[in-house]
Amino acid sequence: MSGSLPSNSTCMIPTQSRTILIIVVMTLLAATAKRFSSAFTSRSIAKPKTSRAMHVQSIPMWEGTGNNYAYLVTDDKSKEAVVIDPANPPEVLPVLNEKTESGAIKLTKIINTHHHHDHAGGNVEILKHFNLPIVGGKDCTEVTTTPDHKSQFTIGESIKVTALHTPCHTQDSICYFFEDGSERVVFTGDTLFIGGCGRFFEGNATEMHKALNETLAALPDDTKVYPGHEYTKGNVRFAKKVLDDEAIRKLDEYSQANKETQGKFTIGDEKKHNVFMRVNDKNIHDLVGQTEPVAVMKALREMKDRS
Numbered sequence: 001m002s003g004s005l006p007s008n009s010t011c012m013i014p015t016q017s018r019t020i021l022i023i024v025v026m027t028l029l030a031a032t033a034k035r036f037s038s039a040f041t042s043r044s045i046a047k048p049k050t051s052r053a054m055h056v057q058s059i060p061m062w063e064g065t066g067n068n069y070a071y072l073v074t075d076d077k078s079k080e081a082v083v084i085d086p087a088n089p090p091e092v093l094p095v096l097n098e099k100t101e102s103g104a105i106k107l108t109k110i111i112n113t114h115h116h117h118d119h120a121g122g123n124v125e126i127l128k129h130f131n132l133p134i135v136g137g138k139d140c141t142e143v144t145t146t147p148d149h150k151s152q153f154t155i156g157e158s159i160k161v162t163a164l165h166t167p168c169h170t171q172d173s174i175c176y177f178f179e180d181g182s183e184r185v186v187f188t189g190d191t192l193f194i195g196g197c198g199r200f201f202e203g204n205a206t207e208m209h210k211a212l213n214e215t216l217a218a219l220p221d222d223t224k225v226y227p228g229h230e231y232t233k234g235n236v237r238f239a240k241k242v243l244d245d246e247a248i249r250k251l252d253e254y255s256q257a258n259k260e261t262q263g264k265f266t267i268g269d270e271k272k273h274n275v276f277m278r279v280n281d282k283n284i285h286d287l288v289g290q291t292e293p294v295a296v297m298k299a300l301r302e303m304k305d306r307s
């Protein structure tokens, strides 16, 4: 580098000092560059974390019999977390204990989708270990708060929850729509399953039509569906008897290849492969001999109950 200096340089610094100065400047430059690049690297590593503020962990329960799911949802930034339908404490408590003891989460609520024992039946036992409020339908054991239809609350800094009343399977059924700015998910309990819907234990076809085709169908199409049970295989078996089309075949393939289907399909997908969300479909009308959506809903549910 010094060789490029003109030989008649008027620079007054002696050659030796000049070499030292160049070394010092280059070392400083290298250090700065290194610090700059490491800041850049750590920022690009941290990026996926900030864009995924909501973390959903499935906790399968009674696998092979009820095939239920409890869900642990955490706001990654604040570590604030809620547990949804922790119905079987022996399977849920080990997860909650490990995560709270390690500081990975701060558990703040139990949320229930409805009062059935395989959803709200773990509340009393969980309360012996954690002092938590319970948000749920009016008939849920130990419920503290029943949110109004379309009312909202937040979890940590980033998750906004909207309660959606969907009475039919039970009169106290509530679905919970979670948004974190970039991602949307809905916990549907026994109202909407992947490719199916719950039995009308306390309600009728008018109510299920409203729950599926008005309330849930109005959510953004990219909302991921997290139901209360893994029932997809049985639902597809029924759907194939009703209609054997492309969307239902795709769901069939997926459910044959994957044990778990929760969170893998969206409200947009359900409108295509869930016959209970296709009550306006001409092909289904022909099959059930009805055209009015509530009558179609009623006919489909009766067929499924008999199947």
Ligand SMILES: *[C@@H]1O[C@H](CO)[C@@H](O)[C@H](O)[C@H]1NC(C)=O
Pocket: 203, 204, 205, 206, 207
């Ligand atoms: C369905 O249930 C709703 C709410 O309980 C009720 O108002 C309606 O009359 C019922 N419809 C039928 C067809 O039974």
Ligand SMILES: CC(=O)N[C@H]1CO[C@H](CO)[C@@H](O)[C@@H]1O
Pocket: 213, 214, 217, 218, 280, 293
């Ligand atoms: C959101 C949605 O799909 N709504 C449909 C529900 O069903 C009625 C007919 O009963 C349609 O008109 C709506 O478009």
Ligand SMILES: [Zn+2]
Pocket: 114, 116, 119, 169, 190
């Ligand atoms: Zn139920």
